[in-house]
Amino acid sequence: MRTTLAMFPLEMVVFPHERLALHIFEERYQQLINDCEEKEITFGIPAYINRKLAYGTEVRLEKIEKKYATGASDVICRGLRVFSIVNFQPTLNDRLYAGADVIFRENHKDGSIRQKEHFINLVQRLYNVLEVDFPEIPYEEITSFSFAHKLGLSLKQELLVLKMMRESDRYVYLIDHLTVTIPIIEEINRTRQLIELNGHFKNFNPLDFTDYTLGEID
Structure with a gap:
């Protein structure tokens, strides 16, 4: 089943359950964090490696630690589910930030x-x-x-x-x-x-x- 997520590509891998601290300063991602706070949406952090995007992790905004006069902020997010990207969009509808159609991957908890x-x-x-x-x-x-x-x-x-x-x-x-x-x-x-x-x-x-x-x- 496909769903659409806002995207925040980073040159890193985010894992499920991971607690992630981010400094948000670009205008498009300031808008994203505002939408997360006001609309309670989640967003995806796809790993940007060798100029390619394919897999990432859905994250949820947990806390805004600090807001700056410039509009920048320090935030805490939590990793949720792994997804694969089906179709990437440089901008999501009328928003400044990117988006993508994704498929969430099932995690089999079969470790002994x-x-x-x-x-x-x-x-x-x-x-x-x-x-x-x-x-x-x-x-x-x-x-x-x-x-x-x-x-x-x-x-x-x-x-x-x-x-x-x-x-x-x-x-x-x-x-x-x-x-x-x-x-x-x-x-x-x-x-x-x-x-x-x-x-x-x-x-x-x-x-x-x-x-x-x-x-x-x-």
């Missing part, structure tokens, strides 16, 4: 408890390696989208995750990514520690060792 726990354990391990505090998120609220911006994914990889319509597939992809990424970071940390330890050798004087013999090590 085992996948979820494995995923969480890997994320915790990554945060430990990076010496970053693990965020306090209730277990039941954690999904494959919860840490997607903080796993070292490229923009294209984030878009790939967004396009996956099964939670189980997203877990498989992210678990594979973390399984490869974490050992690399651990090795980098180990190398860094060795370099730091090697600093102790700056005071090494070979003349201090006067009693030694030459030969192969057994």
